[in-house]
Amino acid sequence: MNGLRRLERALAVRESGESLALVRILAALALLWNVSSAFVSGVARMAWIDARFGGYMPLLPEPRVLALGGARPEVVTLLGLVSFVCGGLLLVGLRPRLAALVGGQTWIALSRLNPDTKGSYDALLVAILFLLAVARTDRALSPFARRGRVLRYPRLLMAVQLAAVYGSTALHKVSAAWTPAGGYSALYYILQQPSWHRFDMRWAAHVYPLTQVATAVVWWFELSFPLLVAVLVARNMGPAPVVRLGRMRMDLRTPWVVTGVAMHLCILAAMEVGPFSLIILSLYPSLYTPREVRTALARLARCRPRRWRRGRPATANGPPRDRP
Amino acid sequence: MSAVSHRTHRPPRLLRSARLRRVLRLAFVAFHLHAVCVLALxxxxxxxxxxxxxxxxxxxxxxxxxxxxxxxxxxxxxxxxxxxxxxxxxxxxxxxxxxTTLARPYAEVVGARQPWRMFVAPHRYPSVLHLEVDEGTGFRPLYVARSRAYAWRGRLLDHDRMRAAIFRYAWPSYETNYHRFVRYLARKAARDVAEARRFRARYFKYRTLSPDEVLRGERLRGRFVRTYVVDLADLDRRPEGAP
Structure with missing residues (x-):
């Protein structure tokens, strides 16, 4: 019973809102990218409109779309428009919970219409939007920011979501090519797949040993990521001895985050997988406390050219310290 | 007026007890974690x-x-x-x-399905889509995936969502949707190429070259599969989306 009480108390802990606000902004940019690219390229017109109304195939009976009258051009346009507006509201932090809830539901409706054109990033985006609907993300980094602190547990749920993505994708990688049995050749051959690459990648043969090292790093990075989040959550919510154990000198997050960011930037540069990299990177701020995010943003602000700066950094008299 | 707005921001009477709110929060977090973990298996x-x-x-x-x-x-x-x-x-x-019995309905509604099958295995025998048109003098290419020379409707077909569809249509189990996809594009081709009589889609399936083979300067070898020809004169007689 004591354990339950302690968990209840741990879930009621509050902190300032910079980390969640940064997740909100990045997820909003990903949603805007996702919506606009689908509509501007003509994919929405071809793939999300039912064959009866001019699309190329009969679509799945998505209940949200059926309630609006089916996958007609006007319904799909309306859903796209609503998603775009929700992305804009999330970006500026105006009514972000409602925007995340509505944006998530409209994106579920659109992206599930045609199972042949959906990507894993759609599922990740709506999972993030749901957590943004649960969290209070309008307490920082917004012209409409309200005063007050936010509950910490949605941030930890976001970190768990990130761990679930990496851990699960690592367990799905059953090919021998991801292991020494296949010579760690997976990345080299994936880069040769015409479905996803941006340009001819045969040059990778000249740096084959590097691709082997990268394959091993990627697989172990993904497989071990849940452990990092487990340490992080234990450090925040675990019993006192675990919390003390977690206070190590070395910041365990740095090697994982540096590897993850480098990996996703490489994916963005070499492969055409839509907004996947931005969507998954939008969860990274959840690994950091609001104080750490504030410090990082202040450092970024100091890097700007002098003429762009106005006044002192926002952190000069910021809210009290959060628990590390 | 202020009293009214103050009242509207208060939680419902049922949730006013801090203890109840904490228990509900704990239940939600526990169930959400259960759903995420089992669905990510x-x-x-x-x-x-x-x-x-x-x-x-x-x-x-x-x-x-x-x-x-x-x-x-x-x-x-x-x-x-x-x-x-x-x-x-x-x-x-x-x-x-x-x-996942309990978690699936929840995930359907909130959008937490956790389908993280990404790059399970490199495709050693990939396929490249070729779209061609015949104006009475034999087929000529309109679109070849990843080609700069043949990029008809490239903004649409090179979008990552269409890449996903084109990747899937190279597999036999997607034949019905592949044919629908080709017929849709055939209508577009009939509009874009005035003298077009027939439209052909096919995949060039080949084995990817190993690093040694690339360094030796070997060329890709493969064969065309899943050829589907549409007679553009017949198109108007078939309804859109028919299998």
Missing amino acids: PSPGAGMRRAAWKDPTVQHEFRTWARTLSSFGIDVEPPELEAFAWRAALAWVDLRRNL
Whole structure:
């Protein structure tokens, strides 16, 4: 019973809102990218409109779309428009919970219409939007920011979501090519797949040993990521001895985050997988406390050219310290 | 006026007890974590098709794993390994379905499905889509995936969502949707190419070159598969989306 009480108390802990606000902004940019690219390229017109109304195939009976009258051009346009507006509201932090809830539901409706054109990033985006609907993300980094602190547990749920993505994708990688049995050749051959690459990648043969090292790093990075989040959550919510154990000198997050960011930037540069990299990177701020995010943003602000700066950094008299 | 607005921001009477709010929060977090964890367990998904396992890429995997197991003293032939993997996968799918019974309806509504099957295995025998049109003088290419020279409707067809669809349509199990896709594009071609009589779609399937083969300067070798020709004069007689 004591354990339950302690968990209840741990879930009621509050902190300032910079980390969640940064997740909100990045997820909003990903949603805007996702919506606009689908509509501007003509994919929405071809793939999300039912064959009866001019699309190329009969679509799945998505209940949200059926309630609006089916996958007609006007319904799909309306859903796209609503998603775009929700992305804009999330970006500026105006009514972000409602925007995340509505944006998530409209994106579920659109992206599930045609199972042949959906990507894993759609599922990740709506999972993030749901957590943004649960969290209070309008307490920082917004012209409409309200005063007050936010509950910490949605941030930890976001970190768990990130761990679930990496851990699960690592367990799905059953090919021998991801292991020494296949010579760690997976990345080299994936880069040769015409479905996803941006340009001819045969040059990778000249740096084959590097691709082997990268394959091993990627697989172990993904497989071990849940452990990092487990340490992080234990450090925040675990019993006192675990919390003390977690206070190590070395910041365990740095090697994982540096590897993850480098990996996703490489994916963005070499492969055409839509907004996947931005969507998954939008969860990274959840690994950091609001104080750490504030410090990082202040450092970024100091890097700007002098003429762009106005006044002192926002952190000069910021809210009290959060628990590390 | 201020009293009214103050009242509207208060939680419902049922939730005014701090203790109740904490218990509900704990229940939500526990259930959400359960849903995320069980749904993220690996799932073969659309890969549970016997025909898909006959693809050269999958067969290559069985050969590699059988060779690896043999090096550890476990002698097993690729067909035996495939049969064992099929039985194990069926049992796992069944167990996973039971584990996710409670979580699935929740995930459907909130959008927490956790389908993280990404780059499970490199496709050693990929396919490149070719779209061609015949104006009475034989077929000429309109679109070849990843080609700069033949990029008809490239903004649409090179979008990552269409790349996903085109990747799927190279597999036999997607034949019906592949034909629908081709007929849709045939209508567009009929509009864009005035003298077009026939429209042809086919995939060039080849084995990716190993690093050594690339360095030796070898060329890609493959064959065309899944050829589908549409007579543009017949198109108007078939309704859109018909199989």
